[in-house]
Amino acid sequence: MFAAAKRVLPWVNGLLAYLTWQVVGLFAPRRSGQRPVPGPVCVIQMNALGDVVMATPLLRALVDAFGPGQVDVVAREHTAPLLENFHGLGRIIRVKSHLYWREPASVLAFFRLAWQVRNRKYQAVLDLSRLMQSAWLTYLSGSDKRVGLRLTRVLGPFKLDSLGYIYTDEIDADANAHMVQQNLSLLAPFNVASVSARLEFSPTVNDRLTATAWLEVHGVKAGQPYAVIHPGAKWPPKRWPVGRFRQVATHLQARGIAVVLAGDANDRLLICSIAEGMNIAPIALAGELELGAVGALIQHARLLIGNDSALMHLASALGTPTLALFGPTYPNHTGPLGRLGRAIAKPISCRPCRLYFTRDRCERGHNYCMDLIEVDEVTAMADELLNLSNQEVIP
Numbered sequence: 343m344f345a346a347a348k349r350v351l352p353w354v355n356g357l358l359a360y361l362t363w364q365v366v367g368l369f370a371p372r373r374s375g376q377r378p379v380p381g382p383v384c385v386i387q388m389n390a391l392g393d394v395v396m397a398t399p400l401l402r403a404l405v406d407a408f409g410p411g412q413v414d415v416v417a418r419e420h421t422a423p424l425l426e427n428f429h430g431l432g433r434i435i436r437v438k439s440h441l442y443w444r445e446p447a448s449v450l451a452f453f454r455l456a457w458q459v460r461n462r463k464y465q466a467v468l469d470l471s472r473l474m475q476s477a478w479l480t481y482l483s484g485s486d487k488r489v490g491l492r493l494t495r496v497l498g499p500f501k502l503d504s505l506g507y508i509y510t511d512e513i514d515a516d517a518n519a520h521m522v523q524q525n526l527s528l529l530a531p532f533n534v535a536s537v538s539a540r541l542e543f544s545p546t547v548n549d550r551l552t553a554t555a556w557l558e559v560h561g562v563k564a565g566q567p568y569a570v571i572h573p574g575a576k577w578p579p580k581r582w583p584v585g586r587f588r589q590v591a592t593h594l595q596a597r598g599i600a601v602v603l604a605g606d607a608n609d610r611l612l613i614c615s616i617a618e619g620m621n622i623a624p625i626a627l628a629g630e631l632e633l634g635a636v637g638a639l640i641q642h643a644r645l646l647i648g649n650d651s652a653l654m655h656l657a658s659a660l661g662t663p664t665l666a667l668f669g670p671t672y673p674n675h676t677g678p679l680g681r682l683g684r685a686i687a688k689p690i691s692c693r694p695c696r697l698y699f700t701r702d703r704c705e706r707g708h709n710y711c712m713d714l715i716e717v718d719e720v721t722a723m724a725d726e727l728l729n730l731s732n733q734e735v736i737p
Contacts, residue, residue, distance in 0.1 A: 355443065355498075383408055383466040384459060384483065386416045386476045388437055390576065391633075391652030392676065393521070394421045395659050397470050398428065398542040400525045404468075405430040407534040416459065416479070423633045427544045435459065441475040456482040468528050469509070481508045489528050491515045521676055541659035541679065545641060549634035557639065560625045561600075568600035568625075569724075570640055570657075572648030573616060574609035579695065579704055580649045582667045582712050584615045586720070590647060593721045595622045597728070599644060602627055604636065604653060645727055647720065649712075650676060658683050663727040665720065669711030670695035682731060684723050688714035 383404060387397045394417055404413045410430040417425065419436045426434070437455060442448040456479055459467070466487035469480040474495070480488045490509040495502045504512055511531040515524045526536045545553075554564070562568050571594075573587045591601045603613040607629030617624050631639070637656050640646055646657035647665045650673075657664040657678070664678040666685045671694055673685035687693075690711050697705065704710050 382412050382414060382432065382462060382464050383468065384414045384416060384435075384462065384464045384485075385468045385470060386479055387421075387470040388416060388418055388440065388473065388476050389471050390418075391421050391424060392650075392655040393470070394418075394424050395541050395543060395652070395655040396521050396676070397525055398425075398659070399522055399536060399539045400468075400470070400528065401425075401428065401431065402538070402542060403526065403529055403534055403536040404532075406537070407532065414462065414464070416455070424543060427546055427634070428542065429544070433462075440473075452479075455479065459483045466532070470525055470528070477505055477508050487511065487531065489513065489531055491524060491528070518674065520674060520679070522679065539679065541655065543637055543656055543659040545634050545638035545660075549632070549638040550641075552631065552635040553638035553642075556627075556631060556635070557602075557625075562602075562625065566600060567598065567644045568602055569594050569645040569647065570602045570604050570643045570653070570662075571616075571624075572604050572609075572646065572651060572653040573612045574605040575649040575651045577670075579670050579697070579709050579712070580651070581612075581709065582649055582669075582715060583709070584612060586715075586717050587647075588616045588620060589717045590720050590724065591616060591624055592620060592622075593717075594645075594724065595620075595624075597725075599728075600625065602639065602643070604639070605629070644731060645724060647724060654678055663731045665723050665727060667712065667715055667720065669693075669709060669715075670697075682727060684727060686715055686719055686723060687711075690714070 385397065385401060387394050401413060411432045413431060414433040414435060415425055415431065416435045416437060419438050422434050422436050425431055435458060441452040459479060460483055464483060464485045466489065467480050467483045467485045469476050469490040472491060472493060477490060480490060488509045489511045492504055492512040492514050513527050513530060515527060522539050526539065529536060571587055571591055573581065573584065575581050594601050601624040603616055603624050604627040605613055610628040613626050613628050617626060637660060640653065640657050640662055641660040643662055645663045646653065648654050650666060650668050650671050654664055654666045658680060663682040666678050668685055668687035673687045677685040688711065693711065
């Protein structure tokens, strides 16, 4: 019964969202986007860590166009550290959690957030979150220029191709484009050109010192090569099998490369499962370091191997050779960028997974799409990246 309710609730929430959209639309003024003027703008990105990293090229273009301190960001509290050292960024408005309509405290917190955003009197608000709640936050901002992506949204039994009055500028997105390029398309109403699609993340000096000290404590001396393996992912069907990660880790150790199994505290059991049975004990990192120090550790790694997750995007931003393993999601949409980024995904007919974040288990009874990826493919690609990185200086 619980499983059935879990499947029905998103449908009910979607229906309520559609009805709310219709009712508000009866009274909403129809306004076209005003000519942009220099002044404070706000970017809403309330999703996961990786989504925030993929927002950084847009943020850089806006900071360059509007000036230091003139670009604010609404972000989840746990993702804010990614932006704290972003040069030129203005205020980071922290959100503790997503909106849950059935919880009065959550609804009250959402309207407090909307009031906070509205009081800033932004000249423009850009919605990168692709959520109905972020769309409503954009609308409630009161800004004369509200920019978002035109996406097909399924709300209960209804399908919307446009949110109409919510945005003043609704940008057509190339469904096959990388998320970074989709984000950059929101610059069009401002006549701002992006100089680069490069992701940004800058560990502080203290982050680097912390990472170096942690590695030394665990037996990795300065200059010693090491690789990072990240076996976790928030959604279980994104995870490659533990036993196969163990074989890849053993392969790297045979090449004389120390292995750091990295994740947060929730990944501890995964990390311990991989470490069991290995002849040479890997180094386990399961939430002991802050995000900035984890980034500094990844920055100097010879390679990062992981699933479609936040650390993969961090590695890409830091210029670390990155090998990402994809199953339910599209690598061309969220995969690693740059010359030293690679993704492995097998051709399947059920991508993107229709069960995305609604069930924790594939309908086939196992992670079918991830199980298709063989160890030999991963080790061969890892060797290629290691050999390639030997030939150039990683920034």
